[in-house]
Amino acid sequence: MVTETTLPARFWALLEKREDGCWAWTANLNNKRYGRITVGGKSILAHRFAYISLVGAIPEGLELDHLCRNPRCVNPEHLEAVTHRENLLRGVGTLINIGRRGHGSKTHCKHGHPFNEENTYVWMRDGHAERACRACRIVNHAKSELRRPPRPNRVRRRLGGEQRH
Secondary structure (H helix, E strand, O other): OOOOOOOOHHHHHOEEEOOOOOEEEOOOEOOOOOEEEEEOOEEEEHHHHHHHHHOOOOOOOOEEEEOOOOOOEOOHHHEEEEOHHHHHHOOOHHHHHHHHOOOOOOOEOOOOOEOOOOOEEEEEEOOEEEEEEHHHHHHHHHHHHHHOOOOOOOOEEOOOOOEEO
């Protein structure tokens, strides 16, 4: 069990214990609403500081996922060390901001196709997760092919020097 002596008193003074179990950070936040604390002259994310102090080192190649989906929460019981891919595929957190348009929690595309494993294409661009509906991509590709002007016949040369028209 975590006691008030496990972490520095100034850390405990900067959070609010809520009924839902979250320890909401009340001090400095970064642009993604994660708490920040300065330790030894270096800025560190508050939830990482709490996890490292109370649980131990974050394993190499893993990052902390907020199970409570509250970026201000620093309760280590609400944090899980997972791969970046797992964090993205859980569909919340980074994916809430898919395409920087805030559509990550939608279950269907605008044409009614489901965002499920078979029909969803996910990739990273500029450090953000993007996703697209595979069915819509197929339809859009077919439409763009119809709009494209026909290519003129090209003269092709075969290895024997013959020309084909």
